[in-house]
Each structure stands twice: as structure tokens, then as C-alpha cells.
Amino acid sequence: MTASHEPKQDRSRATRQRLLEATIDCLAEMGWAAATVAVVAERAGVSRGAAQHHFPTREDLITAALEYMFDTRMAQSKAESAALTARSGNSAVHDLARTEAVVAQLVESYTTTLFKAALQVWTHAAADPVLRERIVPLEARFGRVSHRLAVEALGVDDSDPVAHHLVQATLDMARGLGLADVLTDDSVRRKQIVQQWAATLHMGLHAPR
Numbered sequence: 001m002t003a004s005h006e007p008k009q010d011r012s013r014a015t016r017q018r019l020l021e022a023t024i025d026c027l028a029e030m031g032w033a034a035a036t037v038a039v040v041a042e043r044a045g046v047s048r049g050a051a052q053h054h055f056p057t058r059e060d061l062i063t064a065a066l067e068y069m070f071d072t073r074m075a076q077s078k079a080e081s082a083a084l085t086a087r088s089g090n091s092a093v094h095d096l097a098r099t100e101a102v103v104a105q106l107v108e109s110y111t112t113t114l115f116k117a118a119l120q121v122w123t124h125a126a127a128d129p130v131l132r133e134r135i136v137p138l139e140a141r142f143g144r145v146s147h148r149l150a151v152e153a154l155g156v157d158d159s160d161p162v163a164h165h166l167v168q169a170t171l172d173m174a175r176g177l178g179l180a181d182v183l184t185d186d187s188v189r190r191k192q193i194v195q196q197w198a199a200t201l202h203m204g205l206h207a208p209r
Contacts, residue, residue, distance in 0.1 A: 016054050018044040023065040027117035032124045037061060062121055063134045069114045070142050077146070080105050081153040099205070100198035102153045103170060107194055110178025119182065146171060156205050166204050173197060 022044035026035035037058050041051035055061035084101055109115070122139075125132040148158075150171060156163045177193065180186045 012054075015044070015046055015050060017068075019046065019051055019054060019061065020065050020068040023061055024069060024113060024117040027065070027120040028113045032120045035062075035120070059131060059134065062131070063138070066118065066121060066135065066138050069118055070138060070145075073109065073114055073142075074145055074149070077105075077109065077149045077153075081149060084153060096199065096202045099154065099202040100195060102150070103174075103198040103201060104191075104194050105153070106150060106170060107174040107177050107190060110174050111181045111190075115178050116182060119179070143171075154205065160209065162209070163205055166201055170197070170201060 019040060022040045023035060026040050026043060030039075037051050037055070038048050040061065041048045044051070051061070055064060084098060084105070121131070121135060125135045147167060150167050151158045151163075154167065156167065158164050158167070173193075177186065177190050181190065
């Protein structure tokens with residue numbers, strides 16, 4: 001690769017990223033119907049032709065945006081898990097404060113712009129077989145990785161059926177609390193639930209088998 005090609009490729013990557021970020025913002029703020037290629041291109045500050053050069057169809061753009069959301073959220077989760085481990089000093093430390101911090105982290109991840117944007121896509125995909133066919137594999141991969149990262153953050157043995165189901169229940173609860181936050185600010189109630197569930201989860205994960 002010659003140096004003369006790099007600036008052009010860098011610009012292309014930057015344009016692609018702006019389009020993906022604009023797609024996420026449009027979905028989260030305006031909903032599925034408003035997040036057209038034309039609107040996204042305008043928000044990203046590029047021409048519609050430039051947008052379609054990167055993403056020929058709206059489905060291509062939405063799918064790529066979901067993949068970008070997945071990668072972004074996984075990177076954030078890994079960084080948050082590393083920060084928790086650094087604070088506790090040992091990833092094997094099983095104290096209630098760590099469990100509560102992990103639960104709070106998981107729950108808050110479902111109140112972000114990324115989640116609100118993904119929710120718009122899920123809702124539309126439920127009635128669109130073509131889009132659903134694209135989204136289901138992404139969501140399955142997201143679910144597997146999210147579960148693995150939660151297990152690592154909590155420092156438990158996922159081969160234990162009780163631990164496995166408790167971790168999955170935590171993720172399902174986090175998604176539900178995220179849904180409750182879509183229309184109104186649910187932060188006060190959410191904090192109370194996180195504290196109570198963390199205590200229950202901690203007892204369940206570390207009770208003698």
C-alpha cells in the first residue's frame with residue numbers, strides 16, 4: 001500500500017464511521033421511519049451518493065450499524081470489566097460490592113443510545129422477515145458474548161447450571177429495565193431494583209452447592 005492511497009482510505013473509513021454513528025443517533029432519537037439513508041447522510045454531513053457508495057441499501061446501512069453497535073458495546077463491556085477487576089485487585093474476589101457494580105453496569109448498558117437504536121431495529125424486524133433474517137444471527141452472537149462477559153465479570157463458573165441461569169436472568173432483567181426507561185426516567189426505581197437483585201444474585205451464586 002502506498003502512502004498516496006492512505007489519506008483516501010482514511011477519509012473513506014471516517015465517512016463510513018460518521019454514517020454508522022449518524023444512523024444510531026437517528027434511530028435512537030427519531031425512530032425507524034425517520035432514519036432513512038437521506039436523513040442519515042444529511043446528519044453525517046455527506047451526500048446521499050456517498051452514503052450509498054458505502055451502503056447500497058438501507059438494510060445494508062442498518063445491519064452495519066448494528067454490527068458497529070455490537071462492537072462498540074463489547075469494547076465498552078471489556079473496558080468496564082477490566083476497570084472492576086483493577087479496583088477489586090483480583091478477578092476472583094467475590095464480594096457483594098463487586099456483584100452490585102457488575103449488575104449496575106449491565107443494567108445501565110441497556111439505557112444507552114445504542115440500546116434505544118437497537119430497539120427500533122428489533123421492533124421493525126419483528127414484522128420484516130428479510131431484516132429479521134439479518135438481525136437474528138447478530139443478536140444471537142451479541143447474546144453469547146454478553147453472557148460470557150457477564151460470567152467473567154462476576155467471576156463464576158458458567159458450567160454450574162444455577163450460575164448459568166442466574167447470569168442469564170440478570171441479563172434478561174437488565175433488558176427489561178432498559179425497556180422501562182425508554183418512555184420515562186426510571187432511574188430511581190432501577191437503582192433500588194439493582195441493589196435488591198445484586199444481593200439476591202450474590203447469595204445465589206455463592207451459596208454452597
